[in-house]
Amino acid sequence: MNNYRIFVVEDDVDISRLVRHNLEAAGYRVRSFPTTSGVLMDAQKDRPCLFLLDIMVPGGDGLELCRQIRQAGALLSMTPIIFLTAKTTEVDRILGLEMGADDYITKPFSPRELVARVKAVLRRCENPLPPDVINAGDLQIDTAAMTLNVRGNSAVTTATEFRLLHYLAQHPGRVFTRDQLLDAVWRDTTFVSPRSVDVYVRKLREKIETNPEKPQYLKTVRGTGYRFEVPKQ
Numbered sequence: 338m339n340n341y342r343i344f345v346v347e348d349d350v351d352i353s354r355l356v357r358h359n360l361e362a363a364g365y366r367v368r369s370f371p372t373t374s375g376v377l378m379d380a381q382k383d384r385p386c387l388f389l390l391d392i393m394v395p396g397g398d399g400l401e402l403c404r405q406i407r408q409a410g411a412l413l414s415m416t417p418i419i420f421l422t423a424k425t426t427e428v429d430r431i432l433g434l435e436m437g438a439d440d441y442i443t444k445p446f447s448p449r450e451l452v453a454r455v456k457a458v459l460r461r462c463e464n465p466l467p468p469d470v471i472n473a474g475d476l477q478i479d480t481a482a483m484t485l486n487v488r489g490n491s492a493v494t495t496a497t498e499f500r501l502l503h504y505l506a507q508h509p510g511r512v513f514t515r516d517q518l519l520d521a522v523w524r525d526t527t528f529v530s531p532r533s534v535d536v537y538v539r540k541l542r543e544k545i546e547t548n549p550e551k552p553q554y555l556k557t558v559r560g561t562g563y564r565f566e567v568p569k570q
């Protein structure tokens with residue numbers, strides 16, 4: 338774990354020290370930033386294994402930095418992001434996930450829970466998928482390269498989005514409940530709600546569907562969950 342470096346963006350000195358102390362005690366290396374300035378540039382030079390972002394920080398907010406990371410190119414865009422913030426409503430949480438976060442922790446927080454959730458996100462995002470190429474309609478999902486091509490064009494996804502789509506595409510026509518998808522894709526579901534599945538499906542539809550309001554691939558099964566279908570040509 339000594340090679341695992343985490344970028345922490347937090348302007349509160351006491352919280353930043355608390356986070357650093359607990360992550361370093363767990364074996365991670367930590368680099369702290371009091372503002373968003375310079376974070377993206379430094380990450381492009383020396384990619385961290387995870388970003389831990391406050392939302393309300395000087396020099397720009399964590400949501401905007403999250404958006405920039407997700408648009409920064411294939412490798413960096415797949416890096417896990419966790420928000421650590423005082424914004425506690427479900428609307429705030431859903432917004433954070435829609436911006437591309439992999440988890441959302443509210444303040445005040447338990448240092449033990451913080452470390453547990455960092456470990457859970459890293460396990461989910463970094464365990465390699467078996468080599469596989471799925472061609473389904475206009476989609477090509479390549480797990481070896483961790484790439485998604487939609488109608489001949491590369492589509493940028495987060496690691497969680499990619500894993501969810503791959504799992505569904507492996508089982509075309511099969512209906513999965515939200516809890517089944519959480520168990521299969523998230524695995525450690527202690528801190529993840531079924532509502533998160535809806536957010537990620539909506540984000541995937543925006544990336545793969547011609548019309549996200551009338552999806553051809555990711556179908557909703559009312560009262561149950563979701564299934565993947567290959568459109569008839």
